[in-house]
Amino acid sequence: xxxxxxxxxxxxxxxxxxxxxxxxxxxxxxxxxxxxxxxxxxxxxxxxxxxxxxxxxxxxxxxxxxxxx
Numbered sequence: 667x668x669x670x671x672x673x674x675x676x677x678x679x680x681x682x683x684x685x686x687x688x689x690x691x692x693x694x695x696x697x698x699x700x701x702x703x704x705x706x707x708x709x710x711x712x713x714x715x716x717x718x719x720x721x722x723x724x725x726x727x728x729x730x731x732x733x734x735x
Contacts, residue, residue: 671698671700672697673694673708675709690708
């Protein structure tokens with residue numbers, strides 16, 4: 667759709683605890699209108715592994731060279 671008609675899909679993320687309807691944002695950057703039909707494939711869902719880490723509280727940080735230049 668993007669290459670042939672100028673239709674772009676707005677990317678985004680879905681929170682792990684979201685349970686509502688999933689909607690797709692499309693933008694027409696082409697010169698003509700484009701009509702979607704039921705059953706058209708308009709987007710992909712990519713599943714990514716969610717990793718969590720335990721946080722550790724510390725009193726101070728070691729000095730670094732960052733910001734000295």
